[in-house]
Amino acid sequence: xxxxxxxxxxxxxxxxxxxxxxxxxxxxxxxxxxxxxxxxxxxxxxxxxxxxxxxxxxxxxxxxxxxxxxxxxxxxxxxxxxxxxxxxxxxxxxxxxxxxxxxxxxxxxxxxxxxxxxxxxxxxxxxxxxxxxxxxxxxxxxxxxxxxxxxxxxxxxxxxxxxxxxxxxxxxxxxxxxxxxxxxxxxxxxxxxxxxxxxxxxxxxxxxxxxxxxxxxxxxxxxxxxxxxxxxxxxxxxxxxxxxxxxxxxxxxxxxxxxxxxxxxxxxxxxxxxxxxxxxxxxxxxxxxxxxxxxxxxxxxxxxxxxxxxxxxxxxxxxxxxxxxxxxxxxxxxxxxxxxxxxxxxxxxxxxxxxxxxxxxxxxxxxxxxxxxxxxxxxxxxxxxxxxxxxxxxxxxxxxxxxxxxxxxxxxxxxxxxxxxxxxxxxxxxxxxxxxxxxxxxxxxxxxxxxxxxxxxxxxxxxxxxxxxxxxxxxxxxxxxxxxxxxxxxxxx
Amino acid sequence: xxxxxxxxxxxxxxxxxxxxxxxxxxxxxxxxxxxxxxxxxxxxxxxxxxxxxxxxxxxxxxxxxxxxxxxxxxxxxxxxxxxxxxxxxxxxxxxxxxxxxxxxxxxxxxxxxxxxxxxxxxxxxxxxxxxxxxxxxxxxxxxxxxxxxxxxxxxxxxxxxxxxxxxxxxxxxxxxxxxxxxxxxxxxxxxxxxxxxxxxxxxxxxxxxxxxxxxxxxxxxxxxxxxxxxxxxxxxxxxxxxxxxxxxxxxxxxxxxxxxxxxxxxxxxxxxxxxxxxxxxxxxxxxx
Numbered sequence: 001x002x003x004x005x006x007x008x009x010x011x012x013x014x015x016x017x018x019x020x021x022x023x024x025x026x027x028x029x030x031x032x033x034x035x036x037x038x039x040x041x042x043x044x045x046x047x048x049x050x051x052x053x054x055x056x057x058x059x060x061x062x063x064x065x066x067x068x069x070x071x072x073x074x075x076x077x078x079x080x081x082x083x084x085x086x087x088x089x090x091x092x093x094x095x096x097x098x099x100x101x102x103x104x105x106x107x108x109x110x111x112x113x114x115x116x117x118x119x120x121x122x123x124x125x126x127x128x129x130x131x132x133x134x135x136x137x138x139x140x141x142x143x144x145x146x147x148x149x150x151x152x153x154x155x156x157x158x159x160x161x162x163x164x165x166x167x168x169x170x171x172x173x174x175x176x177x178x179x180x181x182x183x184x185x186x187x188x189x190x191x192x193x194x195x196x197x198x199x200x201x202x203x204x205x206x207x208x209x210x211x212x213x214x215x216x217x218x219x220x221x222x223x224x225x226x227x228x229x230x231x232x233x234x235x236x237x238x239x240x241x242x243x244x245x246x247x248x249x250x251x252x253x254x255x256x257x258x259x260x261x262x263x264x265x266x267x268x269x270x271x272x273x274x275x276x277x278x279x280x281x282x283x284x285x286x287x288x289x290x291x292x293x294x295x296x297x298x299x300x301x302x303x304x305x306x307x308x309x310x311x312x313x314x315x316x317x318x319x320x321x322x323x324x325x326x327x328x329x330x331x332x333x334x335x336x337x338x339x340x341x342x343x344x345x346x347x348x349x350x351x352x353x354x355x356x357x358x359x360x361x362x363x364x365x366x367x368x369x370x371x372x373x374x375x376x377x378x379x380x381x382x383x384x385x386x387x388x389x390x391x392x393x394x395x396x397x398x399x400x401x402x403x404x405x406x407x408x409x410x411x412x413x414x415x416x417x418x419x420x421x422x423x424x425x426x427x428x429x430x431x432x433x434x435x436x437x438x439x440x441x442x443x444x445x446x447x448x449x450x451x452x453x454x455x456x457x458x459x460x461x462x463x464x465x466x467x468x469x470x471x472x473x474x475x476x477x478x479x480x481x482x483x484x485x486x487x488x489x490x491x492x493x
Numbered sequence: 494x495x496x497x498x499x500x501x502x503x504x505x506x507x508x509x510x511x512x513x514x515x516x517x518x519x520x521x522x523x524x525x526x527x528x529x530x531x532x533x534x535x536x537x538x539x540x541x542x543x544x545x546x547x548x549x550x551x552x553x554x555x556x557x558x559x560x561x562x563x564x565x566x567x568x569x570x571x572x573x574x575x576x577x578x579x580x581x582x583x584x585x586x587x588x589x590x591x592x593x594x595x596x597x598x599x600x601x602x603x604x605x606x607x608x609x610x611x612x613x614x615x616x617x618x619x620x621x622x623x624x625x626x627x628x629x630x631x632x633x634x635x636x637x638x639x640x641x642x643x644x645x646x647x648x649x650x651x652x653x654x655x656x657x658x659x660x661x662x663x664x665x666x667x668x669x670x671x672x673x674x675x676x677x678x679x680x681x682x683x684x685x686x687x688x689x690x691x692x693x694x695x696x697x698x699x700x701x702x703x704x705x706x707x708x709x710x711x712x713x714x715x716x717x718x719x720x721x722x723x724x725x726x727x728x729x730x731x732x733x734x735x736x737x738x739x740x741x742x743x744x745x746x747x748x749x750x751x752x753x754x755x756x757x758x759x760x761x762x763x764x765x766x767x768x769x770x771x772x773x774x775x776x777x778x779x780x781x
Contacts, residue, residue: 020524218524386622389778392635392731399632399778429776430595454778459732 020218022144023275025127026137026267030294039115040124048169051176055079058409061446068178081446083407086373092366099362101226103355105233107347108312109240110288113226119219120287122170122212123273126163133159137270163213164205171204217274220287227284235315237346241288242313243268243279246322246338250330254303260330261309267299268292268310278310306335317342375407376414376443380453380471380484387489394459396490402428402451402471406443413442414481416453420469421488423461428453434476441473455488463490583765588642591772598772605773608766612758613774621777627736627753632778635733637753638662639722640781646771650759653725658757664724669709670748678705683743689718689730 053065055078062069067076075082075090082089104111113120134140134155143152175184175197187193188201211219220227234240243262252259262279269277271292276285278292290312297307324341328334383399391397406412415438418426428439429452443449457463467488473481498510501519509520541547545555554560573580579600583591591597610619616628623630629637638648651658654665669679678701684693685702693699707716713726720728727735735753736746759767774780 215526218526222524222527383620385618385620386630386632389622389630389632390733391633392728392733394732397633397778430598452776 021275023217023273024137024141024270025273025275025291026270026295027131028271028291028294028298030291030297032290032294036115036124036289036291040121043116043121044125048173051173051181057081061409062180064180066177067180070178081407083405089366089370092362092369095362096359096366099355099359102233103352103359105230106235106238106349106351106355108288109234109238110227110230110286113220113230113287114241114289117287119211119224120273120289122166122208123216125166126212127273129162129166130159133162160213163209167205167208167212168201170208171201171206174204175201217285217287220274221285227287235349235351236319237314237316237349239312239314239345240282241278241286241290241293241310242315242318243281243310244308244313244318244321244338245279246318246325247330247335248279248309258329261300261305261335263299263303265299267295271295282315314345317345374405374482376412376473376481377405378471378473378482378484379403379405380486382486382489388491391456391459395461396457396459396463398455398457398488400453400455400471400486402441402453404441404443404449404451404473406445406447406449409445411442411445412475413440414473414475415439416441417472417474418455418469419472421457421461421463421467423458424469424488425456425458426453427456457488457490463488464493465490580763580765583768584763586768588646588768588771588775591768592642592775601769601772602776604766605769605771605776608762608770609773612762613770616755621774627751629735629753630733631774633733634778634781635728635731636722636781637727637735638725640775642771642775642780644722645774645780646767648755649770649774650757650767652757652759653755654752655754655756657760661757662725664713664726665752666713666726666750668749674705674709674747676748678702679744679747682706682710682747683740686718686729686743687740690732 050066051064054063055065055076056063057076062076064076065078069076073084101112130140134143143155146152172185172188175188178200179197184193184197188197193201215223248260248262250258250260251262251264254263268279269275269292271294272278273289273291274285274287276283278286293308293310293312296310300307300309320341320343321338325334325338328337379402381401381403383401387398389397389399402416404414415434415436416426416428416431417438418424426439428441431439431441431451434440439451439453441449441451455469467490469486469488470483471486472483475481497512498520499508499517500506501508501517504519506519506521508517511518543555544557545559546553547555579597582597583601583604586594586597591601609617609621613621616624617631618624618628621631623632629635634640636644638644638653647660648662651660651662653662655661667673670676674682681698681702682705683702684695684698685700685706687693688696688699688702706714706718710718713724714720714729715726718729720726727733732738734742736742736751758770762770
């Protein structure tokens, strides 16, 4: 006996995956498209040119202006040379970039995504190649819908060959930031490069090819974390790509009396690189590139209607226009009232001021840290075992490892002194003595030099427990260069 | 559970067919590329399991027969080959020549630290600080058999009182209680030794002990107990007492000495390693 009703026929289980709809963006001309081309040329130009810039640092050092030298653990940026322990400067740059991103987003929405993100820039370039070889949206859609043909195969092959060529040039350029550019390019071309170079060359070629050729908007909607929390940086005053529904709706034919400005031509959808419909409002898929603005303005000009049906607009203004024109039928008056209800964009808001302030503080802290960065530093490490050594005459001896970090390119010589315990004598193994009999530490340029130092405490001092002392290095003119704290240790009380 | 697939009116998406309290779940499938990546990972894992050791506790090695331990000898050989030119120079140089060359000295001390940990630290401590029970500190300024580089090298290479090397340091101290000195005489000598460091409590006993000391001990330990590194006779007038410096320990030692033994490392280690150890021990603090 069953309490359950009659069993319905089992439906087949739904598929676990679905192919994303293919997007065929149409070419578009206009103001924003020109800005995007300019940004693309500048950014890619920088990316390719920077590794070739030369900067003379003297003999024995790389003359590449920007170089991450992993083999010697150095980061070169023009006159700046960073050591691994100063990687926090890189962290600081990333923090600055993050806050700059927040600030830009709170002002202009997803400008980073739409204009400067590498994914956008390379996808744009790949789409250009696609258009040049296979034609614009309609031609591509038509050809893809047809059965396979020689023409289609050849065009597809040409597209992919061009993509791989661009991707390879990208991988090569990335390698150039980690190796001497002319050398590594010659080595790759002649087959003389190391297996690591070829591996990373291949890896970046592959990722560029896959991400810009195939994954495209899927990177933005599935892989990238940024769209997921950008909503927290936006507010009603941010300028975002917006459809002015109050003048566009109801959609209709151009000559129908009761229709708004939107003629439902779908130009905005057709040009969209991520395939969204901006008329549905703010959404995850929109990367804020503004190409729909160009497309719509073009249509509006042809219809002799005012531009800006889609525009960079603050949501506050959108709401103001909406409430001012609420219930009005489409007319020139509705447009005038709607536009009049808007107010000037507010760039100075608590949010943007706070971002600017944080940006300023981080910048100041980093600049301060950089300007006060020590080029020579001293570190003193006491022996962990034995803590002290009993000497024959009843005195004590403590062993230390002394490291002199010299970030300059010059060989330096400093006198080492010990302060804090009368009678203690300092011996540095393998060190010469200066004119006053103090150990002279001569460091190698651009490196760390290490010595073993022994501090002897006379029996008469009867040192027990621990006693703080200071090691100090002075230059030949007697100027203190750096100090290091240390502790002398004797038997417990 | 029944799976009744419907199309959601609002979104136009299909549902999974599952319903809980009237809530129906939209079917939002994974993207194809994601799923294929996932399948590729599974495939990779299967291949990996066949070729490489992957099952814990079973001792399964995989068809390639690769093991981390099996890869070690080749890496060691490669490392030895890289070090070979330096080791050849270390072998052919005297310790004094090594000490005069900063590059050689740095290499020798770095290598000597490892060799010390492998061969010497068990008795002499990780940093050469010695250990109770007669294992002398190598970090102080008191040297039983001499603290010059050549002395240290000889001690390491040939050892002390062993049967391995003919050149081992071999001098011994007799057990003075075995028919040489009487018990009171031994106590008097101990009193005399204490007087070297102003710890004597009986001037008369110390004076008697001085006579005994002169007749029995001076030959090795010197007139004022300053010791003799040639014979391995320790200084008796300092603060360092290998087997304890109080009266009872001194008396016990004179009566029946406990003489230290050290193997001849020259027969276990190559000449370059002996030189590296020499430089390292010398750098510990007390080298002369």
